[in-house]
Amino acid sequence: MxxxxxxxxxxxxxxxxxIVFALLIIGSVGFTFYRIVILKDYQxxxxxxxxxxxxxxxxxxxxxxxTDDTECLSAPVEEPYDYKMISKKAASxxxxxxxxDKLGCSEELTCLENExxxxxxxxxxxxxxxxxVCSEKSxxxxxxxxxxxxxxxxx
Numbered sequence: 001m002x003x004x005x006x007x008x009x010x011x012x013x014x015x016x017x018x019i020v021f022a023l024l025i026i027g028s029v030g031f032t033f034y035r036i037v038i039l040k041d042y043q044x045x046x047x048x049x050x051x052x053x054x055x056x057x058x059x060x061x062x063x064x065x066x067t068d069d070t071e072c073l074s075a076p077v078e079e080p081y082d083y084k085m086i087s088k089k090a091a092s093x094x095x096x097x098x099x100x101d102k103l104g105c106s107e108e109l110t111c112l113e114n115e116x117x118x119x120x121x122x123x124x125x126x127x128x129x130x131x132x133v134c135s136e137k138s139x140x141x142x143x144x145x146x147x148x149x150x151x152x153x154x155x
């Protein structure tokens with residue numbers, strides 16, 4: 001009789017553990033879904049146009065194809081272009097897209113006046129990642145401007 005009582009306690013203990021564990025997983029998935037899909041609480045990092053005459057721009061030129069690479073040779077050749085990086089909240093991008101007047105937003109991503117959590121990253125030769133190149137036509141950005149615009153505010 002004593003062993004039977006212990007087995008029932010173990011069974012109920014296991015059930016309670018698995019129920020709590022399942023509820024925690026469901027709650028975590030639900031909260032993450034709400035935060036990402038409903039609130040759109042994440043940053044988008046993208047390329048946007050840059051004027052090398054006034055800004056320190058990144059430069060992109062496609063790699064030349066090898067003569068025996070038929071897949072590469074048949075692909076359309078991209079023109080070289082200058083760009084800067086923009087970091088922007090997905091919720092503000094969604095606000096621009098859902099209204100017909102675009103709330104002052106242009107066709108490409110830009111930081112609106114006094115927009116929180118929006119910043120540009122300009123090319124800095126000292127901090128280039130692998131494969132990145134600064135435009136040779138670019139004007140260097142003063143240190144204080146570079147520091148003020150490259151780090152988005154943390155939430």
